Amino acid sequence: MTSPLQQKLKVTGPVVVTANRLGDGAVVYRSADGSWTEDLAAAAVVTTTPAAIELLTAAASDKLRAVDVYVAPVELTPQQQVLPGNLRERIRFYGPTVAPPGES
Amino acid sequence: MYIYDEFDRTLVDERVREFRDQVARRLSGELTEEEFKPLRLMNGVYLQLHAYMLRIAIPYGTLSSHQMRMLAHVAQRYDRGYGHFTTRQNIQFNWIKLEELPDAMTDLARAGLHGMQTSGNCVRNITTDQWAGIAPDEIEDPRIWAELLRQHLTLHPEFSFLPRKFKVALTASTHDRAAVKIHDIGLRMHRNGAGETGFEVMVGGGLGRTPFLGKTIKPFLPKRDLLSYVEAIMRMYNQYGRRDNIYKARIKILVHELGTEKFAREVEEEWQSIKDGVLALDHAVVADIAARFRYPGYEELADNPPELAKAREDARFRTWLDNSVSNHKVAGHAIVTLSLKPEDGPPGDATAAQMDAIAELADRYSYGEIRVGHEQNLALPHVAQRDLHALWRALDEIGVATPNVNLISDIIACPGLDYCSLANARSIPVAQEITRRFRNLDVARALGRLHINISGCINACGHHHIGHIGILGVEKNGEEYYQVTIGGRADERAELGTILGPAVPYGEIADVVEDIAAAYLELRARPDELFVDTVKRVGVDPFKDRVYAAR
Amino acid sequence: MPLVKAGHIVEDRFVRVLDDAPVPEGVAVILPAARLLADARDLVLRQAPTGVIWPNDRKVAELAPYLDWIAVVALVFPNFRDGRAYSQARLLRERHQFRGELRATGQVLRDQLLFLHRAGFDAFEVTKDADAAAFAEAVRRYSVFYQPTGDGRTSTLTARRAHGASGTAPSPSEYVAG
Numbered sequence: 001m002t003s004p005l006q007q008k009l010k011v012t013g014p015v016v017v018t019a020n021r022l023g024d025g026a027v028v029y030r031s032a033d034g035s036w037t038e039d040l041a042a043a044a045v046v047t048t049t050p051a052a053i054e055l056l057t058a059a060a061s062d063k064l065r066a067v068d069v070y071v072a073p074v075e076l077t078p079q080q081q082v083l084p085g086n087l088r089e090r091i092r093f094y095g096p097t098v099a100p101p102g103e104s
Numbered sequence: 105m106y107i108y109d110e111f112d113r114t115l116v117d118e119r120v121r122e123f124r125d126q127v128a129r130r131l132s133g134e135l136t137e138e139e140f141k142p143l144r145l146m147n148g149v150y151l152q153l154h155a156y157m158l159r160i161a162i163p164y165g166t167l168s169s170h171q172m173r174m175l176a177h178v179a180q181r182y183d184r185g186y187g188h189f190t191t192r193q194n195i196q197f198n199w200i201k202l203e204e205l206p207d208a209m210t211d212l213a214r215a216g217l218h219g220m221q222t223s224g225n226c227v228r229n230i231t232t233d234q235w236a237g238i239a240p241d242e243i244e245d246p247r248i249w250a251e252l253l254r255q256h257l258t259l260h261p262e263f264s265f266l267p268r269k270f271k272v273a274l275t276a277s278t279h280d281r282a283a284v285k286i287h288d289i290g291l292r293m294h295r296n297g298a299g300e301t302g303f304e305v306m307v308g309g310g311l312g313r314t315p316f317l318g319k320t321i322k323p324f325l326p327k328r329d330l331l332s333y334v335e336a337i338m339r340m341y342n343q344y345g346r347r348d349n350i351y352k353a354r355i356k357i358l359v360h361e362l363g364t365e366k367f368a369r370e371v372e373e374e375w376q377s378i379k380d381g382v383l384a385l386d387h388a389v390v391a392d393i394a395a396r397f398r399y400p401g402y403e404e405l406a407d408n409p410p411e412l413a414k415a416r417e418d419a420r421f422r423t424w425l426d427n428s429v430s431n432h433k434v435a436g437h438a439i440v441t442l443s444l445k446p447e448d449g450p451p452g453d454a455t456a457a458q459m460d461a462i463a464e465l466a467d468r469y470s471y472g473e474i475r476v477g478h479e480q481n482l483a484l485p486h487v488a489q490r491d492l493h494a495l496w497r498a499l500d501e502i503g504v505a506t507p508n509v510n511l512i513s514d515i516i517a518c519p520g521l522d523y524c525s526l527a528n529a530r531s532i533p534v535a536q537e538i539t540r541r542f543r544n545l546d547v548a549r550a551l552g553r554l555h556i557n558i559s560g561c562i563n564a565c566g567h568h569h570i571g572h573i574g575i576l577g578v579e580k581n582g583e584e585y586y587q588v589t590i591g592g593r594a595d596e597r598a599e600l601g602t603i604l605g606p607a608v609p610y611g612e613i614a615d616v617v618e619d620i621a622a623a624y625l626e627l628r629a630r631p632d633e634l635f636v637d638t639v640k641r642v643g644v645d646p647f648k649d650r651v652y653a654a655r
Numbered sequence: 656m657p658l659v660k661a662g663h664i665v666e667d668r669f670v671r672v673l674d675d676a677p678v679p680e681g682v683a684v685i686l687p688a689a690r691l692l693a694d695a696r697d698l699v700l701r702q703a704p705t706g707v708i709w710p711n712d713r714k715v716a717e718l719a720p721y722l723d724w725i726a727v728v729a730l731v732f733p734n735f736r737d738g739r740a741y742s743q744a745r746l747l748r749e750r751h752q753f754r755g756e757l758r759a760t761g762q763v764l765r766d767q768l769l770f771l772h773r774a775g776f777d778a779f780e781v782t783k784d785a786d787a788a789a790f791a792e793a794v795r796r797y798s799v800f801y802q803p804t805g806d807g808r809t810s811t812l813t814a815r816r817a818h819g820a821s822g823t824a825p826s827p828s829e830y831v832a833g
Contacts, residue, residue, distance in 0.1 A: 020151055020155075022130075022131065022202065023131065023201060023202055023203045024155065024156075024201035024202065024203065025151055025152070025154070025155035025156040025200075025201065025202060026154070026155065027153070027154060063133065063136060063137060064133045067137050067151065068151060068525075086582055087521070087582070087584065088153070088521060091153060091521060091522060092153050092154065095154065096154075096522035096523060096532075097522055097530060097533060098450055098522050098530075098532045098533055098536065099450075100184060100185070100186050100450070100453070100455075101186050101449050101450055101453035101454060101455050101458075102185075102186065102455040102457070102458075109815075111799045111811045111814070111815070112799075114798060114799045115797070115799040115801070118796060118797045118798065118799065119797075121796070122766075122796050122797075126766065134785070139735070139764060139766075142735075142736055143766055225736065225738075255801040255802075255811065256801060256802050256812075257802075258801055259797070259800075259801065260801075260802050261741060261769070261770040261771075261773035261774045261802075261804060262738075262741040262742055262745055262774055262804070263738070263741075264738065264741075264770055265735070265736055265737065265738025265741065265767075265770075266738060339742050342738060342739060342741070342742045343739055343742050343743075347737055347739075377750060382803045382812070382813070383803075383812075386816075388816050389812060389815065389816055392815045392816070393815075
């Protein structure tokens with residue numbers, strides 16, 4: 001797998017750094033204070049490539065808490081609410097778009 | 105089914121202990137993710153979009169009721185109350201925590217269940233057809249040979265770090281229900297001119313980015329030579345399979361690049377050095393394994409008993425009987441398929457409650473045995489015909505008696521982007537929408553046997569290349585699009601499907617399937633000409649014209 | 656990185672000689688493959704042991720003429736996921752009857768030590784100190800082996816043959832509800 005440091009990052013909109021938590025695999029986002037949160041609203045949002053690389057490098061070096069770290073797009077609403085920026089990130093944040101068996 | 109002896113049980117326990125240590129060393133940071141990942145994959149532990157996923161092997165698709173109850177327990181205790189049966193006769197749990205995996209695996213080991221080698225660059229679950237041992241058209245039970253191979257290739261020190269994954273399938277029927285031609289090694293049991301039973305050995309089948317059908321490198325391999333010959337193939341692959349490019353690392357590429365004949369010669373040369381050594385299978389070894397296969401003490405019963413004849417008066421029961429019940433090689437018995445494809449449901453999923461109920465019914469009606477098919481349905485393999493009506497009522501109650509087996513709504517689908525980190529598009533909601541469009545069973549029955557296979561990415565876990573209708577999810581400009589193929593088939597006349605036309609967006613894919621179905625009704629020569637045969641006869645263009653005329 | 660032999664960390668008395676450097680007299684050396692093949696006629700006369708480091712993409716059959724006097728064959732795992740040297744090891748031991756030291760080099764980690772041992776390696780340049788120290792524990796992780804290799808451990812294939820057809824069904828009470 002390509003190191004995030006080698007990924008050709010080109011940030012053209014707001015992004016966050018996301019990963020899966022090591023212990024349980026839950027989707028988490030990097031916050032400004034260097035912790036991982038499940039709450040997208042508490043994630044650090046950056047808008048330039050250098051800022052993204054810095055955030056990504058710091059996050060990727062935290063090998064004990066998070067795995068498969070990468071940069072993901074987000075959407076900022078007019079009220080500055082942070083939403084997942086594409087279908088894959090929507091599914092990661094909200095969960096599967098289909099109900100489990102036995103529920104409709 | 106195979107009963108573990110002390111060796112088998114000890115090995116699984118030792119594997120669990122080793123994994124517990126590996127998890128601890130990962131959580132403490134002593135192992136990096138790069139060092140840990142292949143180890144966890146070799147235990148069937150994936151990291152998916154939302155959580156870790158555990159894939160548990162169901163060797164050649166045979167499960168005891170005891171084991172099914174354990175799966176229900178794991179679903180409830182460690183997961184979110186359900187599991188997904190896969191196209192390789194495994195089961196997947198989607199929400200397991202890494203920290204709890206050693207405990208889950210300890211529980212599973214008590215029932216002889218494990219995730220060994222269900223992922224990673226090693227030999228995966230060896231599959232056969234779910235009617236092994238009970239189908240009338242079988243020459244002998246292939247599962248004994250599958251078990252011999254399974255053991256030989258489990259924690260094999262030479263073949264645990266292959267260039268890429270390796271999949272093996274066996275069939276012992278003229279009608280191949282195990283899709284052996286799309287496996288890295290496909291083995292077809294058959295009789296030669298002298299009446300001896302042996303294996304046709306095919307190599308280099310596989311789907312994904314570059315689909316290939318397997319090539320025969322040995323038309324007839326005596327049973328005695330099974331392990332040594334497979335060893336020779338594996339040794340060739342381990343040494344010469346490409347390791348520079350993961351998209352060219354399967355054995356199918358090696359066979360293609362060397363050429364079938366050269367590949368066969370190289371295997372033969374290696375094999376000549378080992379064929380008479382310790383891997384030659386003698387009667388004692390085979391008899392030892394066979395002795396641990398338990399078969400039911402079938403009652404002597406007659407076909408079409410009065411209970412069944414009477415029950416046929418019930419129209420709903422009759423519909424289910426004609427659809428989901430198949431002939432058994434033992435008189436007075438039947439094979440019952442349980443559809444895990446209810447309208448609107450995620451294909452191949454079962455809840456813990458369903459698993460428990462099915463275990464109960466297996467005990468009562470099927471000598472405690474269940475089968476898992478690569479079409480993502482289950483089967484009860486040993487049902488007395490006189491019990492069919494009572495069984496049906498119970499199956500109907502738990503929602504596994506939809507009479508759509510092999511029909512258009514019996515869809516095979518990978519989990520897709522809703523669960524899988526490799527996916528480009530969703531597959532489950534596409535399957536659900538199609539089942540809604542074809543909810544009318546008269547319509548579905550009129551279309552006859554029609555297999556739809558859906559994959560959410562080019563890795564083709566849904567086997568879309570060999571679907572009568574194959575649907576491949578792709579991503580275009582951040583949107584989900586679907587590429588359709590038709591005319592694929594998975595059996596002894598295996599063929600890869602042909603692309604119909606340009607990919608269509610998510611909102612249109614179910615319409616396209618309806619248009620294909622309508623075109624088939626128009627084009628078929630007779631009501632009993634199967635869809636896939638109509639495609640063979642008229643070609644893809646008439647379908648293409650009708651589907652894309654308005655698009 | 657520590658060298659493990661016979662279950663212990665030992666000092667490596669073999670010196671790695673690079674491609675065109677002179678071969679020191681009276682010193683145990685490990686040479687690159689090309690060097691061995693080119694100078695074999697001279698090397699066989701050396702008083703001190705000679706070994707070779709053999710790449711994992713070359714057939715070990717090429718070494719066959721020299722195996723009766725080579726002291727060490729070092730095989731390579733460029734990363735631990737590249738398993739080609741397992742086949743090379745088994746061929747050297749089982750096909751070519753090599754009896755000298757068979758050494759695993761490259762990325763050699765704890766969780767592969769038993770596989771390596773089973774394949775015929777008897778010397779290990781273990782990448783991490785902690786893994787070298789844990790060698791004895793690592794190779795005793797399993798007591799059951801399905802397949803025979805040249806390592807001498809009994810496999811189930813042979814053990815079951817001796818037992819004859821046997822096997823007891825597990826009792827239903829083994830299941831304990833969670």
